[in-house]
Amino acid sequence: MISTVYSPFRELYQRTVRDTTALGSVLLVVSTQPNGVARYSMKQPCSHFDVHAASGAVILKRWLTRERAKSVACTVIARNRAGEEDTTKVLIKTSSTNQHSPIFKQQVYRGFLRENSPGGSSVLLADNSPLLVSATDKDVGPSALIGYRLLNPNEPYFVVDFVTGAVRSRKPVDYEKLKEWIFYVQA
Secondary structure (H helix, E strand, O other), X not given: OOOOOOOOOOOEEEEEEEOOOOOOOEEEEOOOOOOOOOEEEEOOOOOOEEEOOOOOEEEEOOOOOOOXXXXXXXXXXXXXXXXXXXXXXXXXXXXXXXOOOOEEOOOXXXXXXXXXXXXXXXXXXXXXXXXXXXXXXXXXXXXXXXXXXXXXXXXXXXXXXXOOOEEEEOOOOOOOOOOOOOOOEEO
């Protein structure tokens, strides 16, 4: 244990960083301050981080990706001039950014609306079930959440539910004016 000249390390330093964090970034700073000067080093080599000997800055030296590990831990040692030392654990968690685009389960969706249907009616499939556009995403966590919207938000006749992908009419449609509508949905 480092003498009373130094305040002991916290037991754990922890931070969550994005997997797009630039190499060379300071992720956090470990410190025995305010009571003295220490030299910092890794207890064992750590493939993802390095620690600056004078400042205690933990620096990213290898890309973090959730595919490799959700978190990486290492132990930092602080030594005073008398050779006394203390250790602390550094835990860096990775949060993923959106790396994959959503992919629709179908390229084209075809549905129909019964004549004289009121606004708010579901567009139906051939089996009379509601038309739901659907996409998947290979990301994890919040980056995997998918929302749906019309590419032309001024589309006067139809709306897509942001969460469910359900397609509904905004208002009654007149089949005598137009029998077919084509619109694009973005996930």
